[in-house]
Amino acid sequence: MNSYDVAIIGSGPGGYVAAIRCAQLGLKTAIIEKYTTLGGTCLNVGCIPSKALLDSSHHYEDAIKHFEEHGIDIPGEIKVNLKQMIARKQSVVDTTTGGIDFLMKKNNIDVYQGLGSFKDATHIIIKGDKDTEIEAKNIIIATGSKPSNLPFITLDKERxxxxxxxxxxxxxxxxxxxxxxxxxxxxxxxxxxxxxxxxxxxxxxxxxxxxxxxxxxxxxxxxxxxxxxxxxxxxxxxxxxxxxxxxxxxxxxxxxxxxxxxxxxxxxxxGRRPYTDGLNAEAAGVKLNERGQIDVNEHLQTSAKNIYAIGDVIKGAMLAHKAEEEGVFVAETIAGQKPHINYNLIPGVVYTWPEVASVGQTEEQLTEAGVEYKVGQFPMRALGRSRASMDLDGFVKILADKTTDEILGFHMVGARAADLIAEAVVAMEFRASAEDISRMSHAHPTFAEAIKEAALAATENRALHV
The missing domain is CATH 3.50.50.60 (FAD/NAD(P)-binding domain)
Structure with a gap:
């Protein structure tokens, strides 16, 4: 029987990142995945394939609606080749999941294919082509989530x-x-x-x-x-x-x-539901709550102290990057370090066009908490960069403490908001004020200038371009 310092059940963004960090810290590591490809929901049927289709469909929409205005004439009818679009999506998925295979080999992580099921708190039975049993001092549950349904709906998976x-x-x-x-x-x-x-x-x-x-x-x-x-x-x-x-x-x-x-x-x-089917959690002394989530403490330990859980299977937003942060957190905890996660500063993104991104507190939350705040808002259409690319919809809104000027929330709709939100996270991680952002130089012309302008608007209503 193979023995490990850490075994991880599930190879999504939380699981595979946890495995890499464990290996970097010198821990002998194994990862277990029931599907034939690594990467979990995000890489196989979630974040990555959906963004591939969003990009392909965006190109098509630009071609039929905007190319002429840009001075691009395409002779003949522009048609969708859905079969090729889906094939390209799959090639993106295959390349990405193949990259995870490479990272496992590079970091000397043992990969087991099959359904991981607890025998007890330190032993996992892997049910695949043949049953295998491994032993681990520490175990991380990263089994993710599945789409939810309403009880009266029959999903035929066709229509x-x-x-x-x-x-x-x-x-x-x-x-x-x-x-x-x-x-x-x-x-x-x-x-x-x-x-x-x-x-x-x-x-x-x-x-x-x-x-x-x-x-x-x-x-x-x-x-x-x-x-x-x-x-x-x-x-x-x-x-x-x-x-x-x-x-x-x-x-x-x-x-x-x-x-x-x-x-x-x-x-x-x-929505989605935590996925623990076949895990046999009770055999390891791991408790689930009434919502089917695995209960964890502030160290992400379950009721069995050598077993941790991360990602969609525990409470909190079901986000790939949250799971990644938790994977690193647990790996470093097992290695004896003192990591931290600030859940308030994990951004949320909607990848429509325009994109939507948010981090920190909303106006509703601040009002409910009785926090006095001020608002700085700036429309994307007032930017030269937005006019150049014809992406005029949306705005950036900054919420700052009325007394201290510390930024409490960042909310934006607009082109590349998914990328722009990183500036907001950095600012809030270092507890920047709106004035701090307003005094930083932003390249012109860029979409990011809307962040500076919103900060100026929150600082004595000093926005320059509205």
């Missing part, structure tokens, strides 16, 4: 689908109904809207992206409606029925009236 199936459709839907106005539903909805589908979003809450700052929700709602999305908030779905190639969705609006939606595909995107 009533999850995000996994939406990444490999063989045709462009005529009318895609998206149940759920969160990140995944809006991103995949935008992919197929660009390619020619009619898209209807049905959201239970009173706004889309309901966990983010209300100002971001309002702006993105306005932009998506301009893009001809049909958005129905405050609608409670009560039935989904497939009849042949048609899907009928019935929902009650906020007045209690029944509304019927008909389409040829229905994407069910109502």
């Amino acid at each position: 009533v689908i999850t995000s996994t199936e939406a990444l490999k459709l063989k045709e462009i839907p005529k009318h895609m109904i998206v149940i759920g106005g969160g990140v995944i539903g809006l991103e995949l909805g935008q992919v197929y809207k660009r390619l020619g589908a009619e898209v209807t979003v049905i959201e239970y809450m009173d706004r889309i992206i309901p966990t983010m700052d209300a100002g971001l929700s309002k702006e993105l709602n306005k932009v998506l409606k301009k893009q001809k999305f049909k958005i129905n908030t405050s609608h409670k779905v009560k039935s989904v029925e497939r009849i042949g190639d048609e899907v009928i969705v019935k929902a009650d609006n906020k007045k209690g009236e029944e509304i019927e939606f008909k389409g040829d595909y229905c994407l069910v995107s109502v």
Whole structure:
């Protein structure tokens, strides 16, 4: 039987990063993955493939809507080759997952393919082509999450689908109904809207992206409606029925009236659930809470002190970069170091176009906490860079403490917001004030100038270009 200092169950961003950091710290490390490729949901059927399709569909939309204005004439009809688009997406996935294979070999990490199941707190049975048992002093659970569903919806994975199936459709839907106005539903909805589908979003809450700052929700709602999305908030779905190639969705609006939606595909995107199926956690003394999450303490230890859990399987935002931070945190904890994570400074991003990004506290949270704050906001359309690229939608908003001027929250909608949010995280990590940002030189012309202008707006309302 092979013995290890650390064994990790699950090879998503949390698991494989934890494995690399453990190996860097001199710990003999093994990683267990039930699928034939490493990388977990993010690399195989999540972050990476969805961004590949978002980029491809963005190129197509630019070609049919904007190239002429840029002085680019393309003779003949521009057509979508969905088969090639999906194939390119898969090649991106294959290259990326292959990169994880390389990193495991480079760091001398043993990889086991099969379903990892606890025998006890220090032994794991790996059920694959043949059963294998390994021993580990420390174990990290990084088994991730799976798409959630509503109890009355039957997912046939043909017409009533999850995000996994939406990444490999063989045709462009005529009318895609998206149940759920969160990140995944809006991103995949935008992919197929660009390619020619009619898209209807049905959201239970009173706004889309309901966990983010209300100002971001309002702006993105306005932009998506301009893009001809049909958005129905405050609608409670009560039935989904497939009849042949048609899907009928019935929902009650906020007045209690029944509304019927008909389409040829229905994407069910109502969140994700922690995945612990087959783990046999109880055999190791690992406790789950009422939501199916693994309970952990501030050191990310489970109820079994030598077993840790990270990523989507524990509480908190289900984000790949959160899982990565937790993977490093646990590896360094096992090695006897004293790492830390500031969960307030883990950014959230929606990869629609324009992109949406946020870090820190929202206005709603600050108001609820009784914190006095000031707001600096600057519109993207006032930037020369935005006019040059025709990306005029969105804004940057900075929330700062009214007394100390310390930045408490950063919220933005706009081109490259997913990249710009890193500046916000750095600023807040070092507890910068709005004035600090306002006094830093930002290259011109760039989208990042909106951050400086928003900081100026928060500092005695001194924005220069509005």
